[in-house]
Amino acid sequence: DAKTTQPPSMDCAEGRAANLPCNHSTISGNEYVYWYRQIHSQGPQYIIHGLKNNETNEMASLIITEDRKSSTLILPHATLRDTAVYYCIVRATGTASKLTFGTGTRLQVTL
């Protein structure tokens, strides 16, 4: 699976959009981009995933560049409860289904 690079930390004001970047320049054609988050002391929580089209669900939006070498997770109106570590993961389909987590981005939402 391709390696990902994320900034170690980011801040965001409550009510503003949080844009979390992820670089995955070695991504292959059959690899999806997944985002998870982990709120302090809890298990990771699935947020969203995509292959090449932009995706949106009730939690977030995922923007993938046309060359698929990077992506951005957008939390449109961040709240204090969105403070967490966010993991960007690239995983191929058709392989043993295991996710590899890096160290992620620690997002701090402030008043």
Added chain:
Amino acid sequence: NAGVTQTPKFRVLKTGQSMTLLCAQDMNHEYMYWYRQDPGMGLRLIHYSVGEGTTAKGEVPDGYNVSRLKKQNFLLGLESAAPSQTSVYFCASSYSLTSLGYTFGSGTRLTVV
């Protein structure tokens, strides 16, 4: 519908003792996984299972054994605990190779003294 349940939530062991961590899921998922999480290191895969009766090694399998005798349960065993195994352990499950995502348990915090 509880999702993924881990027991116990906390445990303190002495070096050399053994214990078993239990993971149970009620979603009829085929795949189950055990991860450990240490400060500053993200989550690392210990062992996983792609179905009842099957197990496979992950990134950091040494010192651990697993069993998947029933589809809904995945057990992680420490035969002779060491201080290096002090960690938070997470279990997860997923439906298939193309499943949308993993469902994680709430974790077991293990301290080996």
